[in-house]
Amino acid sequence: MSEVDPAAAPVAEASPRCGFVALIGAPNAGKSTLINQLVGTKVSIVSRKVQTTRALVRGIALEGAAQIIFVDTPGIFAPKRRLDRAMVTSAWGGAEDADAAALLVDARKGFDGEVDAILERLPAIRGAKILVLNKIDTIEPPRLLELADGLNRRLAFAETFMISALRGHGVPLFKKHLAGRMPQGPWLYPEDQISDAPLRALAAEITREKIFERLHDELPYQSTVSTEQWTDQKDGSARIEQTIYVMRDGHKKIVIGEGGRTIKAIGSAARKEIAAAADQKVHLFLFVKVRENWADDPERYRDMGLAFPKD
């Protein structure tokens, strides 16, 4: 056959692109759910509670010739306490450095005061501003269009997407669009890297998620987790020691539970997930310590990857 098979013909290599996309929004908008969906695996923890994410989490995705580094940020709200201020400062910092900022809005909640406060500050951000209406599985299409319209009247977004981060609807299209927006340049990370967070940080976050899941009513957000030791053993397994810091003696009792039942359940759920993330057998040891003012302790902020606000 003399004809050339077009599928077999050499294609000119598209030149590589690489850039940063910040996911910002009010607490609970679904930013972490979306970054996990974009990357294809869990890089950031998720919960039903607000203020789950505390520091910037980067997840890396490939789309054609583009490497897109997504930055999951803490939810933006009116901060009161020191930890709140550190989280919100970190969120805006992540948006300022990005090539594009995607504002996630919970479509069920709609255009409320929290979203309005973010829109107020958004024009100061240098990158392209993209609106993402999330949780479209929860509302009717006419309301969705109304919401998109109202938000675009308030700020002219470069683009509007409607997605369900939980189910994945609309996510591939969103990712494809972003790939085209990334500046030309070499990839910053190896092809198979999906996160820049060290495993010990992800391991601490996984345990914090398990605490959230079990104790969301009793322990709003009075705890933090540090991975103190990670020892790779001769048999290929890892021995990991983590400390859960709580603020009160009563909280320590809650985390441990009757006869140690709660901490056992937290440890077993966390161990399984850490083992899967690390791709090795894991022996996990959890300790609970009372540190009345961990939320005012600079070292805990360093642990979390947050700058310590002076006041």
Ligand SMILES: Nc1nc2c(ncn2[C@@H]2O[C@H](COP(=O)(O)OP(=O)(O)OP(=O)(O)O)[C@@H](O)[C@H]2O)c(=O)[nH]1
């Ligand atoms: N129905 C529905 N629920 C969603 C969707 N996306 C996220 N959620 C839920 O919304 C809740 C919050 O999700 P997260 O991803 O933790 O939200 P976040 O914006 O990262 O929250 P913070 O880190 O606290 O700022 C979780 O219970 C998710 O399962 C969606 O598309 N549809």
Ligand SMILES: [Mg+2]
């Ligand atoms: Mg989050």
